[in-house]
Amino acid sequence: xxxxxxxxxxxxxxxxxxxxxxxxxxxxxxxxxxxxxxxxxxxxxxxxxxxxxxxxxxxxxxxxxxxxxxxxxxxxxxxxxxxxxxxxxxxxxxxxxxxxxxxxxxxxxxxxxxxxxxxxxxxxxxxxxxxxxxxxxxxxxxxxxxxxxxxxxxxxxxxxxxxxxxxxxxxxxxxxxxxxxxxxxxxxxxxxxxxxxxxxxxxxxxxxxxxxxxxxxxxxxxxxxxxxxxxxxxxxxxxxxxxxxxxxxxxxxxxxxxxxxxxxxxxxxxxxxxxxxxxxxxxxxxxxxxxxxxxxxxxxxxxxxxxxxxxxxxxxxxxxxxxxxxxxxxxxxxxxxxxxxxxxxxxxxxxxxxxxxxxxxxxxxxxxxx
Amino acid sequence: xxxxxxxxxxxxxxxxxxxxxxxxxxxxxxxxxxxxxxxxxxxxxxxxxxxxxxxxxxxxxxxxxxxxxxxxxxxxxxxxxxxxxxxxxxxxxxxxxxxxxxxxxxxxxxxxxxxxxxxxxxxxxxxxxxxxxxxxxxxxxxxxxxxxxxxxxxxxxxxxxxxxxxxxxxxxxxxxxxxxxxxxxxxxxxxxxxxxxxxxxxxxxxxxxxxxxxxxxxxxxxxxxxxxxxxxxxxxxxxxxxxxxxxxxxxxxxxxxxxxxxxxxxxxxxxxxxxxxxxxxxxxxxxxxxxxxxxxxxxxxxxxxxxxxxxxxxxxxxxxxxxxxxxxxxxxxxxxxxxxxxxxxxxxxxxxxxxxxxxxxxxxxxxxxxxxxxxxxxxxxxxxxxxxxxxxxxxxxxxxxxxxxxxxxxxxxxxxxxxxxxxxxxxxxxxxxxxxxxxxxxxxxxxxxxxxxxxxxxxxxxxxxxxxxxxxxxxxxxxxxxxxxxxxxxxxxxxxxxxxxxxxxxxxxxxxxxxxxxxxxxxxxxxxx
Numbered sequence: 001x002x003x004x005x006x007x008x009x010x011x012x013x014x015x016x017x018x019x020x021x022x023x024x025x026x027x028x029x030x031x032x033x034x035x036x037x038x039x040x041x042x043x044x045x046x047x048x049x050x051x052x053x054x055x056x057x058x059x060x061x062x063x064x065x066x067x068x069x070x071x072x073x074x075x076x077x078x079x080x081x082x083x084x085x086x087x088x089x090x091x092x093x094x095x096x097x098x099x100x101x102x103x104x105x106x107x108x109x110x111x112x113x114x115x116x117x118x119x120x121x122x123x124x125x126x127x128x129x130x131x132x133x134x135x136x137x138x139x140x141x142x143x144x145x146x147x148x149x150x151x152x153x154x155x156x157x158x159x160x161x162x163x164x165x166x167x168x169x170x171x172x173x174x175x176x177x178x179x180x181x182x183x184x185x186x187x188x189x190x191x192x193x194x195x196x197x198x199x200x201x202x203x204x205x206x207x208x209x210x211x212x213x214x215x216x217x218x219x220x221x222x223x224x225x226x227x228x229x230x231x232x233x234x235x236x237x238x239x240x241x242x243x244x245x246x247x248x249x250x251x252x253x254x255x256x257x258x259x260x261x262x263x264x265x266x267x268x269x270x271x272x273x274x275x276x277x278x279x280x281x282x283x284x285x286x287x288x289x290x291x292x293x294x295x296x297x298x299x300x301x302x303x304x305x306x307x308x309x310x311x312x313x314x315x316x317x318x319x320x321x322x323x324x325x326x327x328x329x330x331x332x333x334x335x336x337x338x339x340x341x342x343x344x345x346x347x348x349x350x351x352x353x354x355x356x357x358x359x360x361x362x363x364x365x366x367x368x369x370x
Numbered sequence: 371x372x373x374x375x376x377x378x379x380x381x382x383x384x385x386x387x388x389x390x391x392x393x394x395x396x397x398x399x400x401x402x403x404x405x406x407x408x409x410x411x412x413x414x415x416x417x418x419x420x421x422x423x424x425x426x427x428x429x430x431x432x433x434x435x436x437x438x439x440x441x442x443x444x445x446x447x448x449x450x451x452x453x454x455x456x457x458x459x460x461x462x463x464x465x466x467x468x469x470x471x472x473x474x475x476x477x478x479x480x481x482x483x484x485x486x487x488x489x490x491x492x493x494x495x496x497x498x499x500x501x502x503x504x505x506x507x508x509x510x511x512x513x514x515x516x517x518x519x520x521x522x523x524x525x526x527x528x529x530x531x532x533x534x535x536x537x538x539x540x541x542x543x544x545x546x547x548x549x550x551x552x553x554x555x556x557x558x559x560x561x562x563x564x565x566x567x568x569x570x571x572x573x574x575x576x577x578x579x580x581x582x583x584x585x586x587x588x589x590x591x592x593x594x595x596x597x598x599x600x601x602x603x604x605x606x607x608x609x610x611x612x613x614x615x616x617x618x619x620x621x622x623x624x625x626x627x628x629x630x631x632x633x634x635x636x637x638x639x640x641x642x643x644x645x646x647x648x649x650x651x652x653x654x655x656x657x658x659x660x661x662x663x664x665x666x667x668x669x670x671x672x673x674x675x676x677x678x679x680x681x682x683x684x685x686x687x688x689x690x691x692x693x694x695x696x697x698x699x700x701x702x703x704x705x706x707x708x709x710x711x712x713x714x715x716x717x718x719x720x721x722x723x724x725x726x727x728x729x730x731x732x733x734x735x736x737x738x739x740x741x742x743x744x745x746x747x748x749x750x751x752x753x754x755x756x757x758x759x760x761x762x763x764x765x766x767x768x769x770x771x772x773x774x775x776x777x778x779x780x781x782x783x784x785x786x787x788x789x790x791x792x793x794x795x796x797x798x799x800x801x802x803x804x805x806x807x808x809x810x811x812x813x814x815x816x817x818x819x820x821x822x823x824x825x826x827x828x829x830x831x832x833x834x835x836x837x838x839x840x841x842x843x844x845x846x847x848x849x850x851x852x853x854x855x856x857x858x859x860x861x862x863x864x865x866x867x868x869x870x871x872x873x874x875x876x877x878x879x880x881x882x883x884x885x886x887x888x889x890x891x892x893x894x895x896x897x898x899x
Binding site (some may be wrong): 017073084085087091092093094101102105106109135136138139140145148149204206208211212215219220224226257274314315316317319323324327328331332333334336 | 397428433435436437438439444508517518520521524525533584585587588590591614615616617619620623624626627628629684777779780782783784818
């Protein structure tokens with residue numbers, strides 16, 4: 001039921017979509033009248049009334065507050081993680097050519113000789129003001145470089161999502177429609193195969209056939225500033241195809257499972273007995289109730305498309321965020337790693353929040369948790 | 371027969387063989403001399419450079435963290451970038467390794483080789499139109515000598531005491547005599563920049579054959595021909611594009627599909643696959659880089675020379691070259707110098723795998739129990755496999771080696787030069803003196819074998835300032851023998867640089883100085899459409 005999908009990176013909220021449509025307890029709306037944490041500070045009765053009247057607005061507000069806290073925790077964790085890695089920036093940056101003198105110079109230059117708490121607070125002071133500082137290694141502005149790279153990553157993710165989400169949902173419905181018959185089986189076999197192949201291998205296969213053997217696709221997928229929009233599109237064709245194959249199966253199988261789950265319920269049976277067509281039953285009666293887990297799994301995959309595509313970026317030589325962060329981790333370029341980490345975390349948090357809100361909008365019963 | 375003729379012709383075209391060698395080999399093969407003469411003429415005619423075209427290279431080793439400042443150039447990618455836009459005072463000859471003039475047109479040592487006077491070339495223009503002056507040269511060298519600088523050439527510049535101008539000549543005073551001084555200035559960090567790069571180290575303005583058109587760190591760099599280049603024997607293509615490709619498979623795919631003309635770092639494991647592509651040519655160049663197993667001479671049990679000898683005899687060098695380098699390399703002889711260096715001491719007996727001798731020395735050392743070898747694949751490609759192969763060949767001599775795989779992260783900080791027995795890699799150096807001074811002098815920072823021998827140090831310093839070549843060569847023989855028979859380095863192999871290009875690429879120069887035609891690949895080749 002829960003296949004291990006492309007769940008790399010920090011899953012900050014419970015991202016498993018089980019058989020039950022996920023209730024909104026997770027979103028922090030208090031289920032019992034004992035407000036805790038942030039709720040208590042806003043003045044109990046007013047807040048409770050607000051939650052009752054405007055459950056959605058309350059949910060969003062709470063989530064936003066929580067997100068800020070989470071981002072702080074993430075930044076601290078990243079900082080601690082890099083501190084714990086063997087070797088600091090000076091030694092790893094110089095590698096085998098590190099003379100004690102050169103290492104000393106770099107450490108002094110960057111203030112690496114100061115205690116870590118002081119360095120963290122300094123960085124935090126800048127980040128709060130929106131200043132991510134300059135990269136230690138290349139001495140370029142981090143914000144500027146990230147702007148470029150993030151744009152590339154989003155460009156890739158956007159087109160991959162544009163193709164994969166409708167396709168996955170459509171195929172999922174198709175599989176339900178032809179349950180246990182030929183089309184369903186074909187879809188299942190292909191999706192299982194796509195899930196079982198590691199993404200780099202899918203990438204290599206596509207390169208081998210489309211670029212090397214037939215010469216119909218562009219390779220490498222490097223995009224750069226002076227490229228026209230159509231050139232960019234042709235450059236990302238292969239990586240997008242790879243990503244679609246990677247995320248498609250996960251979303252499609254979840255759609256199929258969620259709808260099948262609902263299909264076995266009483267009201268669907270009633271609809272069938274009324275003589276409605278199968279398609280109408282799925283679209284009008286089953287889908288709205290099945291939408292919550294599907295939205296969740298889509299959110300997870302969208303996050304993956306931005307955050308987890310390092311391997312695909314490397315294989316296709318695509319200058320996105322993942323590649324940027326890996327380069328930075330390799331030399332312990334703290335400002336860059338921190339900035340990337342925060343952006344990735346923000347993506348996860350935002351997409352999960354959006355998924356919950358959309359699920360509630362689609363299925364009003366979730367607003368009033370049992 | 372015709373295959374062999376083809377092969378010889380190729381060798382001439384690749385610049386691996388001169389006319390005399392060619393005729394000798396051809397005669398040995400029974401090709402008539404007159405016939406051979408025409409053969410040479412045809413292959414040399416194919417050497418006539420063509421100008422124009424857009425050259426694309428897919429290179430490993432770029433990162434988003436790459437710095438534009440040549441002082442901080444570390445990666446393979448930035449090495450080539452710097453060669454395209456800049457010049458040093460001195461270059462090294464591709465086949466002999468001797469110093470040849472670049473921005474310095476001539477030089478003169480004092481009798482004790484401690485003072486050097488360089489004449490700077492006139493009429494050279496920077497890309498921004500400014501004329502090159504002695505002042506730019508002095509400020510460049512000063513910037514790299516400054517203790518506060520983070521220059522990769524800091525170690526090279528340490529021996530310079532004073533940099534000054536004498537009219538329009540450059541005078542360098544050294545802390546001690548050094549006959550190799552000019553070669554030190556060929557270090558790839560020492561690109562001469564306007565005003566020494568003091569105000570704008572990142573400007574990428576130089577005197578080289580190409581101007582930088584665009585540069586995105588870790589992604590791509592493009593270059594346009596510099597119309598005012600002071601040299602005509604380089605810079606044949608109109609424009610160059612370097613694309614960062616850190617994935618080995620991606621590089622091979624890009625080359626075999628014709629998307630790029632040249633790639634670097636071809637994995638020996640995949641060479642045979644790449645060879646099958648009809649449009650591709652493998653370019654392998656003997657180099658000075660070598661793979662080493664290093665023991666600390668001052669730490670038990672390696673402080674016993676019999677144990678060190680046992681471990682040296684237990685190394686199966688031929689197998690290493692075949693299995694780890696796929697045949698693209700040469701066996702080593704436990705000292706860090708090979709015949710690509712000037713003044714190489716010929717005729718030293720090649721040490722071979724000999725389990726009996728290894729067992730004899732092992733017994734004599736009195737050591738028992740396993741010897742711990744630490745390794746990681748960052749030490750050199752295939753280091754872990756090499757350690758396991760070594761374990762096998764030592765077992766036949768009754769020596770037990772325990773292989774411990776260390777994490778790649780932090781290997782250079784926590785294992786290399788710290789632990790008593792590990793695997794490592796050395797790139798070559800321009801001169802024998804520099805190689806020994808870097809890693810075998812008692813007080814060297816990187817003396818990773820803890821080889822402390824006052825007599826060795828003394829002789830090395832004497833050889834450094836010796837201007838009589840015959841005497842100097844003798845000294846280097848003694849030094850080599852000392853390291854080979856008493857040092858802590860087991861040196862199974864010198865690795866070739868393995869690159870590949872499409873057959874359109876002509877005029878590739880096999881340069882012993884460093885990988886990728888010593889970084890000059892893009893400025894030396896031309897495209898034959």
